[in-house]
Amino acid sequence: MSQSILLNPRTLLNAYSVGAFPMADPNGKIQWFMADPRGVLPLDKFHVPHTLAQLVKKTPREGGFDVRINHDFESVMRGCMEARSDHTWISEELISAYVELHQLGHAHSVECYQDNKLAGGLYGVSLGAAFFGESMFHRVRDASKVALVCLVRQLNAKGFELLDTQTVTQHLKRFGVIEIPAADYLIKLRAAITKPREFV
Numbered sequence: 001m002s003q004s005i006l007l008n009p010r011t012l013l014n015a016y017s018v019g020a021f022p023m024a025d026p027n028g029k030i031q032w033f034m035a036d037p038r039g040v041l042p043l044d045k046f047h048v049p050h051t052l053a054q055l056v057k058k059t060p061r062e063g064g065f066d067v068r069i070n071h072d073f074e075s076v077m078r079g080c081m082e083a084r085s086d087h088t089w090i091s092e093e094l095i096s097a098y099v100e101l102h103q104l105g106h107a108h109s110v111e112c113y114q115d116n117k118l119a120g121g122l123y124g125v126s127l128g129a130a131f132f133g134e135s136m137f138h139r140v141r142d143a144s145k146v147a148l149v150c151l152v153r154q155l156n157a158k159g160f161e162l163l164d165t166q167t168v169t170q171h172l173k174r175f176g177v178i179e180i181p182a183a184d185y186l187i188k189l190r191a192a193i194t195k196p197r198e199f200v
Contacts, residue, residue, distance in 0.1 A: 007097035009104055016127050017193055019186055021134075021166060024091035036182035039165035039172065041133075046152045047176040055142055056149050065112035065119060065143060067150045069200055073102045076109040076121040076137075083137035090135065098134075101125065108199050110151045112143040119143040122151060128193035130162040131155055148175065158199060162192040 007022065007030065015021065020032045048056070058064025077098060081090035101107040111121035120143025122136035133151075136144040155163060165172055168179050180188075 007093060009097070009101050009106070012097060012101055012125075013106060013127060016125055016130075016132055017189070019182065019189055021132065022094065023089040024094055025089075028091045028093065030091075030093070033166075034182065035166050037168075037179040038182050038185035039168040039177050040180055040185065040188070041152070041163040041165055041172070041175065041177045043152060043156055043160065043163055045176045047174065048149055049174065052142065052145055052149065056146055060114065065114060065140075065146050066116075067146065068111045068113065069150075069154065070102070070108055071111050072118065073107065073109040073123060074099050075118055076111055076123045077135075079118060079121065079137040079139070080123065080135035098123070098125075105199075110147040110154070112138075112140070112146050114140055114143075121147045124151075126160075126197070126199045129160050129195040129197045130164065130189060130192040131160055131199070132164045133166070154199065158197055159195075160192075160197055160199075161195065162188050164189075 015032065020034050022030050022032055024030055055064060060066045074095065077090060077095050098107045107123065107125050109121055109123040112119045119140035120138030122133065122144060124131055124133040136147060138144040165177050168177050
């Protein structure tokens, strides 16, 4: 089966609906993964450190960020790709596939700008009341953290129920990300994707 077939929008959404997600190896070959345990961020227990909360409140003139949603999705993906020294797991084919998913209304970006320049952001996929966080990056300190705060606010405002982070890192733990067994995750996932939600 060709990679282009593997990465068509229907196949991608079907994969997310059962807990799978794609990554590219250093040769560009697409592999599918299902993490166990699974990282999730309980939306009602999201923790924002005080200094970050103060930064989020600042306007661009005060040294804060201009936050935009879905303004330049592809540039966010490329920023995430470039942030990795080995440029692995995000390939040109993955970018093309997710841009198409974005055009269909299922992939979204939250972006932070300073002086009209992309300072950082994140992207992910929405399906029903579930949001699958894929990657984040920053070129200016704390830009990706501000994007995460704004993502959670958006998800709460729109009635989302599940924020999947795939794995857990020390960085994500600071915000309240926890690990749950894959079996428990799939129960939450099946319930969330049946509920229609709009990200924007």
